[in-house]
Amino acid sequence: MQQKELIPQLYRNEFRKMAAVLCRLFGIEHITIAEDIVSDTFLLAAETWGLKGIPENPVAWLYTVAKNKAKDFLRRNDIYNEKVTLAIQHAANAKNEFEIDLSNTNIVDSQLQMMFTICNPCIPPESQVGLALRILCGFSIDEIADAFLTKKETINKRLYRAKEKLKQLKVKIEMPHEQEIGSRIDNVLTTLYLLFNEGYFSAGRNSKIRKDLCLEAMRLAYMLVENKTTNKPEVCALLSLMCFHASRFEARIKPDGELVLYNEQDRSLWNKELILNGKYFLNKGATGSTLSKYHLEAAIAFWHTIEIDSIEKWENILSLYNKLLIIEYSPIAALNRTYALARVYGNDTAIVEAKKLSQDHNHLYHSLLGELFALTDNKKAIEHFLLAAKLTRSDADKKVILKKIEKLNQKVS
Amino acid sequence: MKEFALLFRNESNVGSEITPQQMELMSSKWQHWVGGIAAQGKLVSPGSRLGFNGRVVQPGDNVVQRPYAEINQILSGFHVIKTSTLDEATEIANDCPILSIGGSVEVREIIPMNN
Amino acid sequence: MNEFVLIFRNDFLPEAKFSPDEMQAIMQHWQEWIGGIAAKGLLANGGNRLSSNGNTVKPNNIITDGPFVEIKEIISGYIVIKAADIDDAAEIAKGCPILMVGGNVEVRDIIPMNI
Incomplete structure (x- = not known):
């Protein structure tokens, strides 16, 4: 493999491992230093390998350099030396000559601990997602900016503020006690869910980045499932939900970024393996007495993987949306319920219910009404689609809506 | 928005002559009705369904070994919803499936807690 | 541990029956009683106090103004507690200040x- 491809690939796979281990070792006050040391290691790799060629074992090379840099930093830096060494002695119960442990077990442990540290409601959700992308997923600042469709400086500022806040609150990098995991894991799942949705539903144009976000969220959820203490039913349910959604990834976005609606997707493009994985984790999550919103959403997503539209399918989806809304209201779930209602009881019933929703400012609401009127009242359907086109901020959505209007106009003439 | 409690009552012996099919239909109607309230963002808490097991504690250390019977009706559950007015809450209550089996819904404004 | 609902009823009388000082004392009793339940970790849900503002909805679109008063007592509030069984829950209910009025x-x- 060429160095040009090798380094970005190693960066994606190894940055997060080294960063998590060093963060945990240094403590919350020094996570920026940990990040910098890992970044410097990759810079040095790029320089050195360019001159001398790729070493025999590039990963071992990176680990050795990172370890040495970490030790150098600790020895050289008088100001931090005392604090950090203390922290290390505290954390690892180490002797004077400490070893930096980059074993697989320690990497996984460190990553899990960092997950609980970062997914902390004391910092805003978008900062949690940003920090997770940086430290747990090894995204560069450029990639994060790209994912959020914003400027690099904005991301830098956001991450800086988040780290300051964690520092200020002296958040400890450690696993919660076993009894606490049940309540703390909710925050982690919320962040992973946001991370996944950012990739799946965001209006970002770059479909490669979007897919990566989803895969990263799934990888992190899988780490939680793999770990004995964090393998909770709701974690399995969330992973199942992600698998079902991801199974439609190829079918729902055209190569040029255009969205394909569920009804119009080429079902042969649905990923059968991911659907199977989704079922597997849905079953695994069906233990215990907790019925989380992830269970309900996963069950809804499961019914969407059934290709044949039947009354049974839509009755089940409707019932699941009822239950979901009773647990937690969201405008999108309310609209989806109304759509399911239309499939079970017909469009007229659904239109009556839709009008009670007071979502006049939501483009999705008008898209739904456009859809519901399309069979019976062309004029009203077009009116609603036009409102939807006016209200949406996503170009991809707009394209789909304008296509609908075009079709309806053809029907008229 | 104000909060209102919906208190459901029906006859205390209802249930004895209901078939499992009717039961299932009733529970699906019920879920549908509550789902519709939730879809409008007006469900505050789904409250509780009450069993037929009950006691009434009265002054003077007096405990009656059955639920409180108001004429021939007992309380069967409650929900809390939020709407702008009592009338709007009453309108929602008027769609409650319990009315189809002769029950009633009492709509009561909740006194906001200041603690 | 199971959950039980405690439902409070008293005479349907104009609320201004008590002087402000008396009201203050009653509130104090309530707070102490509920605080005691909560301190034992047995309060599952703080429940609600209901105002006398209400409607009652009955089958066939019959809506009457005011709370449900088939008998002279109305529901004034409820809380949800945890207890081993219904008799244990009734024991807790015996401490309720409503019994004093x-x-x-x-x-x-x-x-x-x-669900």
């Missing part, structure tokens, strides 16, 4: 929702 407490078991 001639009201009563209904204790009811909860049917788990299979």
Whole structure:
């Protein structure tokens, strides 16, 4: 493999491992230093390998350099030396000559601990997602900016503020006690869910980045499932939900970024393996007495993987949306319920219910009404689609809506 | 928005002559009705369904070994919803499936807690 | 531990029957009683106090103004507690200050929702 491809690939796979281990070792006050040391290691790799060629074992090379840099930093830096060494002695119960442990077990442990540290409601959700992308997923600042469709400086500022806040609150990098995991894991799942949705539903144009976000969220959820203490039913349910959604990834976005609606997707493009994985984790999550919103959403997503539209399918989806809304209201779930209602009881019933929703400012609401009127009242359907086109901020959505209007106009003439 | 409690009552012996099919239909109607309230963002808490097991504690250390019977009706559950007015809450209550089996819904404004 | 609802009833009388000082004392009793339940970790849900503002909806679109008053007592509020069984819950209810003003407490078991 060429160095040009090798380094970005190693960066994606190894940055997060080294960063998590060093963060945990240094403590919350020094996570920026940990990040910098890992970044410097990759810079040095790029320089050195360019001159001398790729070493025999590039990963071992990176680990050795990172370890040495970490030790150098600790020895050289008088100001931090005392604090950090203390922290290390505290954390690892180490002797004077400490070893930096980059074993697989320690990497996984460190990553899990960092997950609980970062997914902390004391910092805003978008900062949690940003920090997770940086430290747990090894995204560069450029990639994060790209994912959020914003400027690099904005991301830098956001991450800086988040780290300051964690520092200020002296958040400890450690696993919660076993009894606490049940309540703390909710925050982690919320962040992973946001991370996944950012990739799946965001209006970002770059479909490669979007897919990566989803895969990263799934990888992190899988780490939680793999770990004995964090393998909770709701974690399995969330992973199942992600698998079902991801199974439609190829079918729902055209190569040029255009969205394909569920009804119009080429079902042969649905990923059968991911659907199977989704079922597997849905079953695994069906233990215990907790019925989380992830269970309900996963069950809804499961019914969407059934290709044949039947009354049974839509009755089940409707019932699941009822239950979901009773647990937690969201405008999108309310609209989806109304759509399911239309499939079970017909469009007229659904239109009556839709009008009670007071979502006049939501483009999705008008898209739904456009859809519901399309069979019976062309004029009203077009009116609603036009409102939807006016209200949406996503170009991809707009394209789909304008296509609908075009079709309806053809029907008229 | 104000909060209102919906208190459901029906006859205390209802249930004895209901078939499992009717039961299932009733529970699906019920879920549908509550789902519709939730879809409008007006469900505050789904409250509780009450069993037929009950006691009434009265002054003077007096405990009656059955639920409180108001004429021939007992309380069967409650929900809390939020709407702008009592009338709007009453309108929602008027769609409650319990009315189809002769029950009633009492709509009561909740006194906001200041603690 | 199971959950039980405690339902408070008293005479339907104009609320201004008590002087401000008396009201203050009653509130104090309530707070102490509920605080005691909460301190034991037995308060599952702080429940609600209901104002006398209300409507009652009956089958066939019959809507009457005011709370449900088939009998002279109305529901004035409820809380949800945890207790080993219904008699244990009734024991807790015996401490309720409503008993001091001639009201009563209904204790009811909860049917788990299979949502």
